[in-house]
Amino acid sequence: MKSVPTHKPRPMVDLLVSIVVPAFILMKLSGDNELGASGGLILALSFPLGWGLFELVKYRKFNFIALLGLVNVLLTGGIGLLELDTKWLAIKEAAIPGVIGLAVLASTFTSSPLIKALLFNPSVMDVEKINERLQQHNSVAEFEARLLKATYFVAGSFAFSSTMNYILAKWLVTSPAGTPEFNEQLGQLTLYSYPMIALPSTVMMMAIFYYLWRTIHSLTGLKLEEVLANKSAG
Template sequence: MNNVRTHKPRPMVDLVVSIILPSAILMKLSGENDLGASGALITALAFPLAWGLFELIKYRKFNFIALLGLVSVLLTGGIGLFELDTKWLAIKEAAIPSIIGIAVLISTFTPYPLVKALLLNPEVMDVEKIHLKLKEHNSTNIFEKRLVTATYLIAGSFAFSAVMNYILAKWLVISPAGTPEFNEELGQLTLYSYPMIALPSMVMMIGIFYYLWRTIHDLTGLKLEEVVASNK
């Protein structure tokens, strides 16, 4: 019997725990009369770190992207606590989406391309039905070529995130690590990255998903309700 629980996305909880709470702590509680620079940094990063570990352990999905997210939190804490040059924060901010984008590209040369895991998710789409219809219409090769195009588009969205992360980090975080000012700027970086980077990236992903759906519809004739996976 399979006891692994199904993961249900909770975007509002993710937003509060990973962005709003850490940002508020960093910007409001970093003073010497509050938690102090180090105390506020540790407390703020504890929320997304604990939440990420909880999600990974509860649902037993130790995937590559989630693992990178946890590594990113730990690196941010290390830069602040060891008072490293802030250039490393900008490099780290750019490195994480860059690694994901490169991994997406490299995976196209393996039997397990990440684009299929990201876009052709059996929990969302009836993948078996799609493949059967593609074979019926002799469109499998065309579909595979469109998937490669989608791969380049996804990699491009991560490249956008990397560039914007670097620019935003260099622009906002200018104070030495280990100071209340650094924490406040880090809080602003965390807060501003959502509307300035995460939302545009999300719009790009929605556009790519729509491109894939139109491809499936054009090549198979399937309607949206026929493509969506049944939960029965």
Template sequence: MKSASTHKPRPMVDLIVSIIIPSFILMKLSGDSELGASGGLVAALAFPLGWGLFELIKYRKFNFIALLGLLSVSLTGGIGLFELDTKWLAIKEAAIPAIIGIAVLVSTFTPYPLVRALLFNPDVMDVEKIKQKLVEHNSTAAFEKRLMKATYLVAGSFVFSATMNYVLAKWLVTSPAGTPEFNEQLGQLTLYSYPMIALPSMLMLLGVFYYLWRAIRDLTGLTLEDVMATKK
């Protein structure tokens, strides 16, 4: 069995299990002649929920994003199965990225800012070499200001995601919860949210990483090859 340290991400498998299969079930198998509204919703939610639990249990590695995914799936299932007003679905869709964005900002007041954990960490960059060069160039204070700006940019990307999630949910999901039409619209929401929200958010985070690298290059003179972490 693979350990947590040797486990490699499998984005295509994650995409198929968590997005494509649930969307197909919701859109094509939720009619009264197939699984029914409740059965289709339970079957669709079982895939990302089961996959998330499998990853967490098998590799024994705490994953904050996986935990948020499990929370999101549970809330979506509750809204559908208890037939709550669809406005709660839009609120839930916006709440998850909004919580992350707030956590990014709040973390700046702690010894462990999330931007350092996400981007400026030994697994991504040669942090010790960068710190040494910053001291040599007397640029540590200037870099901290750039790092703080990167934090605001990351938080802004999650604000964008929260806003788009809310707008997309309000636009697509208009049928009452507990109906086949609700499930079909939920499947469309799951399917469309990846290209319309996840990819732009990913590009924004890559832009923040580029901004941070440019700051390091300007303040230290190091190239990209110099700053990227290498396995011992």
């Protein structure tokens, strides 16, 4: 039986396939003298859709965020090809991070807040060592309370993304769906959303990680290198 290959993050490839290439096609190849509005849209969306399906089939790992990404691509294609009102594009842009944020918030009412899946998990941190030290210092309850606060911070970062997505889509995409102008504006939205939304969101996630690390350090006395998961160990 063939083993499933290990997934290795390739951020530059992801950026190229999911943002740069589709934006170029939408902005430069969607005119009536090139691929046309529908042809340009289909080709542009095929890149992130094909890449997402390739990763899903190759690594056979369910990824909620990746699934939302695929749904996002399909909804964008549906809005463009069915020539729906552009207000639905703004709503869709806001809905994806909004759904994630609500899921993070809803997880605070369960025994496993999603912060554990995002940051406090064995692939990122040495969870076993941290839990042992927390028990030794009688700090488990305090840590859980701060973990809950970090979960609220994560939900807030997705709320920021949702709001900015909506504002940016309403500002940039004003032409009717199914036109070359719509495709060009959609390409601009794809490009601008990265520096204006993705980067600030990444900075916020890094700040939340720092907060979590400072919390662990103050409650356990562990250093950063002791907190991070050591995949080469054992």
